[in-house]
Amino acid sequence: MAAPMEPGGGSGPAWEQAPVFVYSEEDLIRAGVRWGGSGSGSGSRFDTALLSAWEERLSAGCFRYRLPRRGLPSRVLPGPRGLVVQLNPERARERRPPQEILSLRQPFDPQRFNFTRIPAQEVLFRLRRRGLGEAGDVDEAEAEALLVINVSPLEWGHVLLLPEPSRRLPQLLTRESVLRALELLFLSSDPGFRVGFNSLGAEASVNHLHLHGYYLGQRLELEWAATRPLLESGAQASAQFLPVHLLSEHPAGGLVLYTDGGDGGLARAAHTLHALTGLLIRRSLAHNLFLTRGCPLGSPAPGPASSGDRDGARIVLWPRRSCFGAKDPTAFTVALCELAGHWPLKTPQEYSSLTEEQALGMVRRYSLPEEEYSQLLWEITQLLQDDQQEQR
Template sequence: MAAPREEDPDGGPALPWAQAPVFSYSERDLIRSGVRWGGAAGSRFDAALRSAWDQRMSAGCFRYRLPSAGLPSRRLPGPRRFLAQLNPQRATERRPPQDIRSLRQPFEPERFNFTRIPAREVVFRLRREAGAEAQAEAVLVINVSPLERGHVLLLPEAARGLPQLLTREAAMRALELLFLSADPGLRLGFNSLGAAASVNHLHLHAYYLGQSLGLESAPSRPLLAPPAAGGRRFLPVHLLSEPPGRGLLLYTDGGDLARAALTLHALCALLLRRSLAHNLFLCRGCPPGLPPARPACRLGVRAVLWPRAARFGPKPLGQPFAVALCELAGHLPVYNPQDYRSLTEARVLDALGSHLLPEEQFSQLLEDVSQMLKE
């Protein structure tokens, strides 16, 4: 049954998702065990998302079609095993990025934002059933320039017109979305302003990638030793041990989602106070520490946050790929065939490292993070 039409908060025309179907879920839909590569085909959420996304691809709602056999992909030689994919149309057909000038740039309703998309781009509204902490309705919309199959944007509290600053509500929605899926290939992420975000309206990316990434089991070490690791309020924070490193790792098995969302939000707020841009990547993964004996197992969710110096203005030309959430995680959408064929692990590590904080500045930041965790 169609939902009643709703107007935007200022009494304007109906929002594009006003009559979109609703996907309702509850605590019992969250999948906290049994997720592994080669395991179950998917959950109720996976089936609903894939079906709606495929329908829109068939209807021509995207700026380009993905190959039915999948994008050309290759593993780069080397211990990191980066995954390169040739996707030139992502560079040429996507919507031009907005002029971003500040990490805290206010939402500007007169510029493009997701209240202006056509209704056909809306996948469904997300609604958590009563009995849990009250949440505003979120929305999933297709990314019309997709990285991979199922590429959507998660819009938490979409009608409020929030700028691209990660809220606690947004972090909670992202974590719940991953736990709604039985597919370890579902990935989520957030680009802040100054770190490749192209639209200043709060959103996160989500997409399916049917190949594993090293980040899912990459070794790490705790920032603080117990009992001070996370205090009473926050989850413990770990540090990635392998190059390019300089990333903050959180892990949750799903039993402490509110605390995980609070920690992510607090870390992002700290970075903003230090005028640092950031990228966040969330995926099913192994507990922190050394690589596990059973690397196929993906019991919980890893969330990795990379602080970086903010960069504004046009992206430099001639680069084989941008550096944003998926590239830092080891998934490299490459723009042209020559770079796709010639790209090496050393070149990737150089590109990624050039966007992250220098070691000295990162070490100084860790002192602030350590102090926060002890609160």
């Protein structure tokens, strides 16, 4: 039996009164996730808990605006990428003004908005793992995370994952936060549930560690896009790291990992991704991250219709040009959604006129120059090979 929801308790931050969602190994879904099967909304225990609590907050008026229950206006742009565009003008008008970001390693500032200030009604539940060996030696209580509503939602069920919010960590990925994000993805039986992260300088709006999760009932090319391994053929696989692949044809250079969650795959994925983002931080490179259910890696790409199965997780990390300073909330931005092929647009004119060529041109504008990207790949190769040498 899966562990039930438990009541909160105590007196302290707003979230201490929130119910606790306890999950264990048997709640992680490693088979039976597919498009065209049971469909969005049928839901795992996690999906049911998240969406019911989220819709309760919607009825209670906790959001800055209401998404239409029939769904946002959406269309797929003509072209081979199948980019999904949606019209969401209220997000541009009503969302909290983004913070001014000046550095990738900008310290947490308790005087500015952060998630310790959110009211209790925005908290859906506390996330507590039970008996998951992949959590390592992290104390279960110390590692308790929060799931809260995004009051300016991109899509239905849009939530924020807050790993250990009371520690007031800046917007830098930790190994624990990556592991939580992977567990969140595997708790859902809906292939449309995605998880992502924007670093500082890559359109993050709040400098307090958080990741996004939301449901999008559209397939994205990243689920099946062709990849090629970074290391040359015959290189010995690392026991510490997952194999690192590169997106073969994406307009922005992306690093790709894959795990089906078995044999310690989540822990290895978290370790690998944390090592990669650590290198990016040392290089002061902004980055976006997107986690989605998808096909195993390789080439040729299996294609959208070759199989509905999406049992594993594709983890895509994009190093990119940094965007520091005050953000214009009305301007086009490229962050985790856009890089993944999901374009939330702010005006009817943008929605009706945007073409695939224009969208891909904006993506290229924020991509690393070819020489800098090649140098980064060399450094990542050295990181992986150094790890292999240490194992011998």
